[in-house]
Amino acid sequence: MISERVLEIRRKFLSEELENKAKQIKGILIGLDNQSVKFFKKFVEGALKGKNIKDILRGCFIAALKISGIRSMGYGRIPFTKLSSFLLFEKFLNKYATTKLFEEFTKFTDALVEFSLFEAIKEIPTWRYWFVDGDVGMLAGIKKRKDLDGLFEKLRFSLICFPHFSPSTANMFIYFTIKCYKLWKLPYKLLRVPYFSGLIKLAQKLKLVKRKIKGSHTFSSHHYIALQELGRIVCPEDPTKLLVLEFVSRTFCKNKKCEECKLNKLCEL
């Protein structure tokens, strides 16, 4: 059952022809998904120092921070390993000496929720906390949920308690860990689409969206909900297939290789 609010957001942001368009591009997205996963995996590989689960988590964390535009937030010259978010995550990884905890998704999520609620939020400056206070409250409300959907929500909300994390960064981290590295075997339909400006530009060119969707600070933002609805309509069994658009944007659009692009017949340009 879709709420009235979500329907209104759909009407505001998404194109009326979306369902037809989605049918046309879905096959292409599925075809390119493996390439896209490999493309994004490379970002983590650059930050990997070992192959155990802690190293992979650390790598995913740094890559998520790198890829979701932290440079544009004015932290220009600070190395990622000196960012308070990374130091906090390092503290979290070290707090649990045994890697067994990380092998089980439920235990990992619960430990991260506890750590985020009472440790990580202390590092968020007051001005920033005004953006995430509601999300922290929501996290407190769902912290006892044990169903798979709830666990995903918990993980998403607990990541936003890290000082430099936005909803997009949180979703990217989950994408890396679950889809790229398959640390836990979980259904992809519960993944959410991270925000990328290239993805939205291409979606506009493909006439999937009516108006520009912007990056958001919170999970309750209209722009965030619109992006997730787009993912859900185009590919309900795995909304992150929409990341193929970002992959296409980075490899073909940026280098103006329209002839090689598989979406060129559908693209406005």
Add this chain to the structure above:
Amino acid sequence: MSLSISKFKVNPLIFIFEKGAPHHKLLLLKSLGFGKTPYAKNLIKWIIEIQNFDGSFPWNFFPGEDPDPWVVIDALKILPSKQYPKIVRKALKYLKNNLKKMDIYSISLLLSFLKDFNKTKTKVYQKALKTLEIKLKEYNKRKKELKLFLRILLNHIFGDKQFRRPSLDEILVEEDPWTLGYWLLTVKTEIDDPSKKKIMKFVLETEKKGGGWRGKLFGFSGIYGDPITTSPFLQGLIKTQIINLDEVSLETEKLLELFSKIGNVLNKKEKKIEQFFLKRMEDAGYISDMNLKEKLMLCFIYSLISQFYWAVSGLEPWEETLNFIEKQDGLASFEKYVNFNDVYDAFKGILRRSVPSNRIEMAARAVALYSSFLNNKKFTSFEEYAENLRCFVIDEVSRYAPSYSGARNVGWVVRSVAFNRKELHNLVRDVYRCLMSFPSVGFKTACLHMFLSSRILNTWSENVKKYVYPLIDVFSAITLCRLNLLSLPRVVEKEPMKGFHCLFWLGVAINPRDPSLATGLWLIGREWCFRQKCNKYSEYLNEKGCWFRDFCPSVRRVR
């Protein structure tokens, strides 16, 4: 050559007294020579008592806010070190320990303040100077251009040789009243007439519709100015005599006189105000030998029912509260209140059919949750109550936090618990936030609950009273309007919450140990101002005519 107040859209003094925090008002009063009036003294008393254990002060000196170095620096400007050596020492220690976390602006402001007060040989100054030099090096490395505001401060600290002072034209191009304010405050020579003319033009052009000015650094736009910008800007205009000093002094004197008259009346009528609410509570079923938990439960139900005053079956909230409690067989046993279905039925019995069922559900859920809290947790002092309530809200109530605003309150409670804040003002604010996390409980209901339980039924120790808010709704807002204390009265009449800070700081200025005394304005609004009948006989108060009619500026205009 000076600017008359009559040329402004809104009297800037009214704006500062309405929207400003204590330090904005105090710095302004100090610059006008009113720093030792009872009004100023009361605000200083408040500031002294709200200092955190670590020496910091909450943002805008409002109880329960996050601490901030800027406010600490402003506090140092207000508090003379000879009079308050301990407090100043603690504040300086806090700043010294937090220099690394502070941004370049705060460090420059601190150094500039220490220089003005000849404290250049202190350890804090030396350490701050070193930190500033490191930060400036980083700026140079990044080839980042220094903002004008920073250049003004650096010139003030290091002198003309190291940093050139920006010219007036450069500042005016920036179009930032905040920067211009600091430029005026640090001016060393007299400003010539053509420059004064330019500034005057700028002052009038950039004034906001709702009064005051807005600075670029804060990046906000809106009908109101912001006190952070307006306060230094106005001080600068006063210092350089661009604004007519005689007029400003006269206006300030009038305002202070009005505040003192309001204070005198409310202090005199304190007992009557208390009795009014006590009588209502007795009508609702309060008896003097009730235990702590019963008192809290009664106040909770009463406040919750009060918000449905438009939907109860024609009786007053206290009568409905009594009906409600009787349906649940009194307050002695909480079992009936814990049962959601019983509470739901009782609510349905007293509310009109027009009330949507989800509203009734939320109210019933709130009562069930609160009674479950009272049933399961043990506490004797306010501190224990607050800490238990915080945990209960995080663990239980958060699941039902009805809207995003409810979740936001839970978010702030979580932050408070994470920092383990135990100062009394933080705990009181947390209780407000906890209450607002309950379904169907908004700010007004939370205010009424705390006011009744702490102030009227004296459930907690005297110290808690210091941080209890006065009641705010359309009644208090309308009284503030009649007293001409608001820059945009119509806006506040529609959204009374916008007048809350004005009312709260008025309460602090009247009595810093009991700001909730400003609830008297609510009572006056209810009995006289709302119906615009200044001479009406009030049955509830047994008084003829409004308490303020001798000095209220609107009394003649009322038909």
